[in-house]
Amino acid sequence: MLLLYHVWLSPFCRKVRLVLGEKKLDFEMKVQKVWERDDSFLALNPTGEVPLLIDEDGTRIAGSQPICEYLDEMYGDASLIGQGAVTRAEVRRLVEWFDRKFHDEVIVNLVDEKIVKRFLGHGEPNSRAIQAGSRNLHTHLSYVEWLVDRRTWLAGEDMSLADLTAAAHLSCVDYLGDVPWDDHPAAKDWYARVKSRPCFRQILADRIPGAPPPPHYADLDF
Amino acid sequence: MLLLYHVWLSPFCRKVRLVLGEKKLDFEMKVQKVWERDDSFLALNPTGEVPLLIDEDGTRIAGSQPICEYLDEMYGDASLIGQGAVTRAEVRRLVEWFDRKFHDEVIVNLVDEKIVKRFLGHGEPNSRAIQAGSRNLHTHLSYVEWLVDRRTWLAGEDMSLADLTAAAHLSCVDYLGDVPWDDHPAAKDWYARVKSRPCFRQILADRIPGAPPPPHYADLDF
Incomplete structure (x- = not known):
C-alpha cells in the first residue's frame, strides 16, 4: 500500500490525496509534524516538507507536483494531465x-x-x-x-x-x-x-x- | 520562430532560454516590463508574468515549468526530464x-x-x-x-x-x-x-x- 506523509489542511497534500483517489489507489496517511525537527524524516526528504509519497516498492517522491506527475505516469488509464x-x-x-x-x-x-x-x-x-x-x-x-x-x-x-x-x-x-x-x-x-x-x-x-x-x-x- | 517574453536576470526566464538552447530551437526574445500594467500582455497571460512563450503556430504557454514540460514533449529526441x-x-x-x-x-x-x-x-x-x-x-x-x-x-x-x-x-x-x-x-x-x-x-x-x-x-x- 502507498504511504503519504501529510499535514491537515495543506492544499498540496489534499491535491495528492485527490489524485490518489481518482486513480483508485489504496493509501495510508501519516501526519508529519513539519514544524518540529525530525532527522528520520529529513533523511527521507531533505526539504523536511510534505507531501512525501512512498510507493509500494519503496520509491520516495517529494513535492506535490512531482508526486502528481509520477502518479499520472505510473497509474490509471486516463491521464489527469490530459492528452497532447x-x-x-x-x-x-x-x-x-x-x-x-x-x-x-x-x-x-x-x-x-x-x-x-x-x-x-x-x-x-x-x-x-x-x-x-x-x-x-x-x-x-x-x-x-x-x-x-x-x-x-x-x-x-x-x-x-x-x-x-x-x-x-x-x-x-x-x-x-x-x-x-x-x-x-x-x-x-x-x-x-x-x-x-x-x-x-x-x-x-x-x-x-x-x-x-x-x-x-x-x-x-x- | 518561437517568441519568448522575458525580463533580464529572471532565473525562470533563463531556465526556459537554456531549454530552448538545449533543444536547438531558434527564438526571439522580447522584454516585458511586468512591473507596468499592460492590457495587451494581460490578454496573452492573465497572471501578467513572464516567461511567456509563443510557439510558431501561435500556441501560448505560460509559466516556466509548463513551458519546459511543453518544449520537452514537443521538441528534440532526448528528454531533459529523463526516462522513467x-x-x-x-x-x-x-x-x-x-x-x-x-x-x-x-x-x-x-x-x-x-x-x-x-x-x-x-x-x-x-x-x-x-x-x-x-x-x-x-x-x-x-x-x-x-x-x-x-x-x-x-x-x-x-x-x-x-x-x-x-x-x-x-x-x-x-x-x-x-x-x-x-x-x-x-x-x-x-x-x-x-x-x-x-x-x-x-x-x-x-x-x-x-x-x-x-x-x-x-x-x-x-
Missing part, C-alpha cells in the same frame, strides 16, 4: 496558478493566519492579511467563473489535475467557511461537481480537533 | 527545490534586494536580507556538492532540467559576483560543466545597463 502537449500545458499553467498565485494570495492570508498561526501559537490573525485574502478570493473565484463560462472544466472539456488542484485549495478555505459561494454561483456549480466525485469523500470527512468545519463543508448540496 | 517515472520525479523534485526553495531563500534575498529593488526605485538593499541570502547560498551549494558527490549530474547520470534550473538560478547570483565558488569546489566543477554547454552562451552574453557582471561571470575557466 498543448492541453497538458494549459493544465499545468492552471496548476501553477493555484499552487503559487492562489496559495500566496489567499491560502497564506486566510488559512495560515486563522489556523496555522493559532495552532503553532504564533499569535492572533492579522486582520489586514485576512481582508486582503478575502478580496483576493473574489478575484480568483471570478477567474474560475470566467473559465467555466468557456469550458466544461477549468482546463478544457475533461476534468483534470487543474480542477483537483483548484478544488484542493478552495476546500481548505471552505473548511473555514470563508468562501463567498453565493456571490459566485458559476464557481459554486463547478465546485459542486468536483466535490461530488468519490475522490473527495475522504477530504470532506476531515475534522481538525478544536476547529470543526461549518455544516455546509461536507454537504454536497450546499 | 522515478527518474522524472527526481528531476522534477530538484526543479521544485531550486524554483521554490532556492528562489525564496537566495534569489529573493540577493538578486531582488540588490538589483530589482534598485532598478524599480524601491530603496536600499536590506542588509539583513543579504546576510540571510549569503548564508542560505552556502547551504544550497553544499547540497549541490552532496548530490554531485554521488551522481554525475544533479538528478542522476544524465544532464537534465534539474541541472539547467539550478544553473539558471545560480547564474543570476553569479552575475552579481556573490557566489563563493572557492568555498565549494565540487559545486564549481559541476557549474563549469553546465556553463560550458552551447545553450549557456547566450546567458553569459547578457549585460544589464548600469550593472555589468564581474569579469569571471562569462569566463568558462573561472
Whole structure:
C-alpha cells in the first residue's frame, strides 16, 4: 500500500490525496509534524516538507507536483494531465496558478493566519492579511467563473489535475467557511461537481480537533 | 520562430532560454516590463508574468515549468526530464527545490534586494536580507556538492532540467559576483560543466545597463 506523509489542511497534500483517489489507489496517511525537527524524516526528504509519497516498492517522491506527475505516469488509464502537449500545458499553467498565485494570495492570508498561526501559537490573525485574502478570493473565484463560462472544466472539456488542484485549495478555505459561494454561483456549480466525485469523500470527512468545519463543508448540496 | 517574453536576470526566464538552447530551437526574445500594467500582455497571460512563450503556430504557454514540460514533449529526441517515472520525479523534485526553495531563500534575498529593488526605485538593499541570502547560498551549494558527490549530474547520470534550473538560478547570483565558488569546489566543477554547454552562451552574453557582471561571470575557466 502507498504511504503519504501529510499535514491537515495543506492544499498540496489534499491535491495528492485527490489524485490518489481518482486513480483508485489504496493509501495510508501519516501526519508529519513539519514544524518540529525530525532527522528520520529529513533523511527521507531533505526539504523536511510534505507531501512525501512512498510507493509500494519503496520509491520516495517529494513535492506535490512531482508526486502528481509520477502518479499520472505510473497509474490509471486516463491521464489527469490530459492528452497532447498543448492541453497538458494549459493544465499545468492552471496548476501553477493555484499552487503559487492562489496559495500566496489567499491560502497564506486566510488559512495560515486563522489556523496555522493559532495552532503553532504564533499569535492572533492579522486582520489586514485576512481582508486582503478575502478580496483576493473574489478575484480568483471570478477567474474560475470566467473559465467555466468557456469550458466544461477549468482546463478544457475533461476534468483534470487543474480542477483537483483548484478544488484542493478552495476546500481548505471552505473548511473555514470563508468562501463567498453565493456571490459566485458559476464557481459554486463547478465546485459542486468536483466535490461530488468519490475522490473527495475522504477530504470532506476531515475534522481538525478544536476547529470543526461549518455544516455546509461536507454537504454536497450546499 | 518561437517568441519568448522575458525580463533580464529572471532565473525562470533563463531556465526556459537554456531549454530552448538545449533543444536547438531558434527564438526571439522580447522584454516585458511586468512591473507596468499592460492590457495587451494581460490578454496573452492573465497572471501578467513572464516567461511567456509563443510557439510558431501561435500556441501560448505560460509559466516556466509548463513551458519546459511543453518544449520537452514537443521538441528534440532526448528528454531533459529523463526516462522513467522515478527518474522524472527526481528531476522534477530538484526543479521544485531550486524554483521554490532556492528562489525564496537566495534569489529573493540577493538578486531582488540588490538589483530589482534598485532598478524599480524601491530603496536600499536590506542588509539583513543579504546576510540571510549569503548564508542560505552556502547551504544550497553544499547540497549541490552532496548530490554531485554521488551522481554525475544533479538528478542522476544524465544532464537534465534539474541541472539547467539550478544553473539558471545560480547564474543570476553569479552575475552579481556573490557566489563563493572557492568555498565549494565540487559545486564549481559541476557549474563549469553546465556553463560550458552551447545553450549557456547566450546567458553569459547578457549585460544589464548600469550593472555589468564581474569579469569571471562569462569566463568558462573561472
